[in-house]
Amino acid sequence: MKAIWAIxxxxxxxxxxxxxxxxxxxxxxVLLGFLSYQTFFQIEGISRYVRDFGYSLVxxxxxxxxxxxxxxxxxxxxxARTIYPLLAKPLSRQKIILGKFxxxxxxxxxxxxxxYLIFVGFYMTGGEGKSLVLLGQGFIFGxxxxxxxxxxxxxxxxxxxxxxNITSTFLIYIAMGSVxxxxxxxxxxxxxxxSGLYGFLYYLLPHFEFFDLRIRITHAWDALPLWVVFxxxxxxxxxxxxxxxxSGYVFGRKRF
Amino acid sequence: MQQVIxxxxxxxxxxxxxxxxxxxxxxxxxxxxxxxFGFIGPNxxxxxxxxxxxxxxxxxxxxALSVFGQAPTDPKTRQTVGYMPEIAxxxxxxxxxxxxxxxxxxxxxxxxxxxxxxxxxxxLVDLEESSGRLMRxxxxxxxxxxxxxxxxxxDPDLLILDEPTSGLDPVSRKRTREVIQDLKxxxxxxxxxxxxxSEVELISDRIGVxxxxxxxxxxxxxxxxxxxxxxxxxxxxxxxxxxxxx
Numbered sequence: 001m002k003a004i005w006a007i008x009x010x011x012x013x014x015x016x017x018x019x020x021x022x023x024x025x026x027x028x029x030v031l032l033g034f035l036s037y038q039t040f041f042q043i044e045g046i047s048r049y050v051r052d053f054g055y056s057l058v059x060x061x062x063x064x065x066x067x068x069x070x071x072x073x074x075x076x077x078x079x080a081r082t083i084y085p086l087l088a089k090p091l092s093r094q095k096i097i098l099g100k101f102x103x104x105x106x107x108x109x110x111x112x113x114x115x116y117l118i119f120v121g122f123y124m125t126g127g128e129g130k131s132l133v134l135l136g137q138g139f140i141f142g143x144x145x146x147x148x149x150x151x152x153x154x155x156x157x158x159x160x161x162x163x164x165n166i167t168s169t170f171l172i173y174i175a176m177g178s179v180x181x182x183x184x185x186x187x188x189x190x191x192x193x194x195s196g197l198y199g200f201l202y203y204l205l206p207h208f209e210f211f212d213l214r215i216r217i218t219h220a221w222d223a224l225p226l227w228v229v230f231x232x233x234x235x236x237x238x239x240x241x242x243x244x245x246x247s248g249y250v251f252g253r254k255r256f
Numbered sequence: 257m258q259q260v261i262x263x264x265x266x267x268x269x270x271x272x273x274x275x276x277x278x279x280x281x282x283x284x285x286x287x288x289x290x291x292x293f294g295f296i297g298p299n300x301x302x303x304x305x306x307x308x309x310x311x312x313x314x315x316x317x318x319x320a321l322s323v324f325g326q327a328p329t330d331p332k333t334r335q336t337v338g339y340m341p342e343i344a345x346x347x348x349x350x351x352x353x354x355x356x357x358x359x360x361x362x363x364x365x366x367x368x369x370x371x372x373x374x375x376x377x378x379x380l381v382d383l384e385e386s387s388g389r390l391m392r393x394x395x396x397x398x399x400x401x402x403x404x405x406x407x408x409x410x411d412p413d414l415l416i417l418d419e420p421t422s423g424l425d426p427v428s429r430k431r432t433r434e435v436i437q438d439l440k441x442x443x444x445x446x447x448x449x450x451x452x453x454s455e456v457e458l459i460s461d462r463i464g465v466x467x468x469x470x471x472x473x474x475x476x477x478x479x480x481x482x483x484x485x486x487x488x489x490x491x492x493x494x495x496x497x498x499x500x501x502x
Contacts, residue, residue, distance in 0.1 A: 087311070089363065
């Protein structure tokens with residue numbers, strides 16, 4: 001565990017010292033600040049718009065950090081040739097993957113926490129209904145979402161170039177919101193092999209939409225029942241475990 | 257003295273589609289405890305492949321290889337091995353001290369021992385004043401010094417160095433040679449590859465000449481040059497032996 005943490009720690013240090021996070025942070029503060037300023041003009045529904053936009057920004061910016069930081073972990077080790085001293089150390093290749101995954105996840109979770117706290121600040125000062133339980137659930141779902149994104153990116157980095165990895169993950173992120181429902185209904189509508197194919201794709205693709213509480217938080221709906229929170233958590237752990245298992249397997253067989 | 261490295265009929269072939277490159281064609285050698293073994297050969301001779309096999313990064317396809325009587329892939333073996341790569345652009349957003357802490361933690365070194373050792377190592381490679389600077393500001397030579405320090409972080413019994421003096425100024429080169437000699441005196445075994453033949457001649461107890469995956473000759477510099485005209489250097493011997501094979 002100490003070795004895994006040592007690798008992850010290096011990734012976190014990089015986040016603190018690079019400008020990426022600070023640029024996104026300033027960008028978010030400016031955008032949310034500007035939108036909140038509009039509330040002074042009593043435009044109807046503006047605080048809901050701030051919530052909707054703010055939540056989307058938090059998720060998008062955290063997603064960007066998770067993807068960009070995790071995607072470059074292995075390629076940059078290979079490019080800088082630091083992979084060799086790392087492989088020569090007394091740790092398995094699976095632990096290297098776990099360390100890099102943990103680092104990528106931690107970096108995005110730290111960024112997400114900062115972004116989310118800012119969002120909560122704007123949320124609490126808005127005039128509409130508030131649900132702290134729902135905000136807590138939003139925070140948990142955000143972390144689960146970032147774990148899944150990092151695991152997916154880590155898996156892809158075994159097969160893809162850095163740019164292909166980032167593009168593919170972005171496409172899946174954008175597509176899953178609309179494709180997921182279509183896959184499900186087609187699996188139910190069709191029969192036989194076609195139904196099986198749609199069903200297979202539905203279960204194979206990562207359901208990022210499970211973690212999206214944007215509408216619920218924007219309109220301050222009721223908090224989710226606990227079984228939903230546990231089910232989504234279980235789904236995330238299982239999906240991450242499978243992805244990391246195969247990442248470790250492929251990375252372990254790779255010739256450097 | 258105990259044999260630290262034993263390689264028998266070591267073979268390795270890289271395959272890329274239909275193309276096959278025989279990197280090692282049955283290499284035999286051994287390195288004794290406390291010995292400095294210099295590995296020389298032109299580019300593409302198979303030196304780096306041999307080093308990767310010694311580190312357990314690659315597995316031999318044929319033949320046998322043991323380090324301290326164990327397989328190099330065994331994490332226990334790696335615990336006692338230090339490795340300095342030829343080129344490595346270490347994490348630009350870390351300081352040398354942070355890099356050494358990271359590697360030290362991977363080796364499971366306790367905090368007190370680690371901090372004491374890092375201080376000594378940074379002193380040894382003359383980087384104590386730059387220990388808090390981010391490595392993105394480092395020159396190639398400074399990066400080599402960091403690389404040398406990280407190879408020693410676990411106080412290894414076997415040190416594998418790939419071009420250890422490449423990119424260093426003459427003073428730092430001399431210093432590195434002295435450190436290598438000091439390590440030998442402490443009973444450490446050193447296996448290193450270099451294109452700097454005068455350096456290899458100067459510090460190696462034994463030298464192995466590798467060419468196109470075959471070990472052409474091995475022995476002490478005296479043995480290799482023995483019986484030849486007086487005043488012949490390792491460089492002229494090397495050029496001659498390689499020339500004969502071309």
